[in-house]
Structure formats: C-alpha cells, structure tokens
Amino acid sequence: MTQYNPDSQRLYFHDMINVRDLGGMPLSGGKTFAKDRFIRSGSPSIGSDDIHELLIAHGVRTVVDLRSKSEVAHYGNPFRDDGVTKFYNIPLFVGDPDAKTDPTMMFLRTHLLGDFYVVMLKELGPAIAEVLRVFIRETDGKILFHCAHGKDRTGVIAAIMYLIAGADKEDIVTNYKVSYEYARHFLDPLIEVKEEQMRHTLRSDEINMRIMLKYIDEAYGGDIRKYLRHTGMSETELDTLYKRCI
Numbered sequence: 729m730t731q732y733n734p735d736s737q738r739l740y741f742h743d744m745i746n747v748r749d750l751g752g753m754p755l756s757g758g759k760t761f762a763k764d765r766f767i768r769s770g771s772p773s774i775g776s777d778d779i780h781e782l783l784i785a786h787g788v789r790t791v792v793d794l795r796s797k798s799e800v801a802h803y804g805n806p807f808r809d810d811g812v813t814k815f816y817n818i819p820l821f822v823g824d825p826d827a828k829t830d831p832t833m834m835f836l837r838t839h840l841l842g843d844f845y846v847v848m849l850k851e852l853g854p855a856i857a858e859v860l861r862v863f864i865r866e867t868d869g870k871i872l873f874h875c876a877h878g879k880d881r882t883g884v885i886a887a888i889m890y891l892i893a894g895a896d897k898e899d900i901v902t903n904y905k906v907s908y909e910y911a912r913h914f915l916d917p918l919i920e921v922k923e924e925q926m927r928h929t930l931r932s933d934e935i936n937m938r939i940m941l942k943y944i945d946e947a948y949g950g951d952i953r954k955y956l957r958h959t960g961m962s963e964t965e966l967d968t969l970y971k972r973c974i
Contacts (some may be wrong), residue, residue, distance in 0.1 A: 732899040734906045745770035745911040746878035750886060750973075753903065756894035766863065766871050768886050770878035770911060771795070773803045780806040784813070789869025792862055793817045794881040798824040807872075814866060820852055820861050820881040822900050824899050837925050841932075842939025849943065853959035859885055860961065864968050877915065879907030879932045889939060891952035892966070893973035897941055907932040941950045 732754055739747040747770070751763025767788065772779050791807040793800060796819045800808070807813045823830040836844060849856070863871060875881035883904050892899050908915065908931045915930045922930060948954040953966050 730921045732896075732902060734903050736911065739767065739786075739902075741779055741786075742776040744772060744775040744779050745914050746882075746907055748878075748910075750889060752804065753890055753893070753895050753899060756896075759894065761890070761893050761895070761973055762938070764870060765796055765972060766873070766889065768878055769872060769874045769884050770882075770914075771803065771874055771876050772806055772872075774876075774914065780810065783872060787870045788813060788860065790814045790866040790871040790872040791816070792859055792871065794820045794823045794859070794873060794875040794885065796823060796825065799826075799876065803827070816859075820848055820855055820859075820875070820884070822852075825876070829874050833926075836929050839940060840936055841850060841880060841929060842936035845880070845936060845940040846882055846943045848881070849940070849955065853955075856885070856888065857956065857959040857961050860888070860956070860969055861965065863889075863972060864965060866971075874968055877907070877930070879904075879911065883907060883937070884940065885930065887940065888956075889973060891944070892956075892970055900941070901934050901937045904937040905932050905934040 737748040737752050739749055741747055748768050749763055750766040750768060751761050753761040755761055772783065791813050793805055800817050809817045821832065823832055825833060827833065832844065873882060873885060887900050887904060890903065919927050919930050944950060944952060944955060956966060
C-alpha cells in the first residue's frame with residue numbers, strides 16, 4: 729500500500745468548502761481509486777455565485793444533494809432545475825438540523841457523530857442504496873455529491889465507496905478527519921457561537937469514523953458488500969459499482 733496524502737485530492741473553487749476528488753486513494757492490490765469520476769464537497773450554496781459555472785466547466789453533470797428536504801428548501805441548490813445537470817435530492821437526514829428540537833440534534837447532545845453514522849446505516853439503508861445506484865447509472869461526466877459541510881453524510885458515502893473499492897481503513901479514517909481542517913475557516917466561527925455540548929458536531933474527530941467502521945466489522949464481518957446486500961443491492965450492482973471505482 730502506497731503512502732496516502734489526502735491533500736493530493738483537494739480541489740479549489742474559490743470559497744466553496746471541502747471539495748475533493750475521490751480519486752487517488754490507494755487501494756488493495758496496487759490499484760488506485762479512479763480520478764475524475766466522483767467529487768465530494770460541502771454545499772454549493774455556500775460560496776461565490778460563479779461556483780455553479782465553475783463546476784459545470786470542470787465536468788460535473790450529476791449532482792446528489794444528501795441534505796434534508798427542509799435544508800434544500802431553505803438554502804436552495806444552484807444545480808436544481810439548471811437544465812444542464814441531473815439533480816437528485818436523496819436525504820440522509822430525516823428532519824431539520826437547524827431545529828434545536830429535531831430528534832437527531834437532540835440525540836447528538838449526548839452521543840458522538842459516529843453514533844449518528846451507525847443510525848444512518850441502520851435506518852437509511854434504502855436511501856444509501858439509492859445514492860449508490862445513481863453512481864452506477866450516471867456515467868456522463870463527473871458526479872458531485874454533497875451535504876452541508878461535506879463531512880458527515882458526505883463522509884459516510886465516501887467511506888462506503890472506499891470500502892467497496894478496497895481502501896485501507898486507516899486511510900479512510902485519515903480521509904474523514906481532514907474534513908474539519910479543510911473547512912475550519914468556515915466552521916470555526918460557527919463553533920464559537922455553538923452551545924458547548926454541540927460543538928463536536930462541527931468537527932470531524934477520527935473517533936467518529938472508527939465507530940462506524942467498528943459497527944461494520946461487528947455487524948457484517950467487515951464486509952461492506954454484505955451490508956449493501958442487506959439494503960437491497962444486488963451482486964451485479966455491487967460489481968458494477970466496484971468497476972466505477974477503479
């Protein structure tokens with residue numbers, strides 16, 4: 729396994745946060761995750777007005793927004809109904825993260841983000857499978873997938889993709905934990921005004937990804953394909969998705 733440097737995957741589109749190509753991750757068997765197919769990021773609603781045009785020029789033709797329906801309604805998305813890209817809103821958060829009384833936000837007052845990721849895997853398997861089916865189906869141009877800050881919902885999907893492709897788990901943890909560093913210029917001001925017990929939700933502490941990976945180890949013998957079969961995905965779909973990664 730070659731040495732992994734997540735900085736080599738960074739992309740820069742003015743003030744858009746946490747933008748990265750999934751490509752370049754070292755994989756088992758001396759392979760490398762394919763470049764110029766999948767891009768992860770924070771919301772394209774955060775940043776300059778020309779982000780939409782820049783990403784189109786970069787080759788993005790499909791956008792998967794992982795935010796809740798309420799987030800998309802409130803913050804919008806420049807790719808929705810733009811006439812150029814195929815746009816999908818597949819929520820990996822059921823509710824409103826801006827509401828203090830939202831059940832998930834209440835849960836995070838006493839639990840780590842990693843515990844929330846496990847809840848996502850347990851309860852939102854069909855939505856995760858739907859996201860991955862878009863990845864299989866849409867082969868024209870690059871696919872951008874994002875949530876709000878590009879670290880939690882986006883981080884879970886990225887980790888699943890890397891597990892499918894055969895990445896080392898320590899590299900997956902590294903890929904996850906740099907999200908805060910890549911977005912801290914945006915997140916730190918939010919942390920300063922956040923109540924103490926919720927500040928952790930704006931970081932990407934490595935324990936969170938370790939909790940998720942431990943769950944997959946314990947519940948599915950470390951086999952992400954076994955988990956995805958549990959969500960309803962077929963062996964043919966998983967084989968096709970693997971081929972999209974290499």
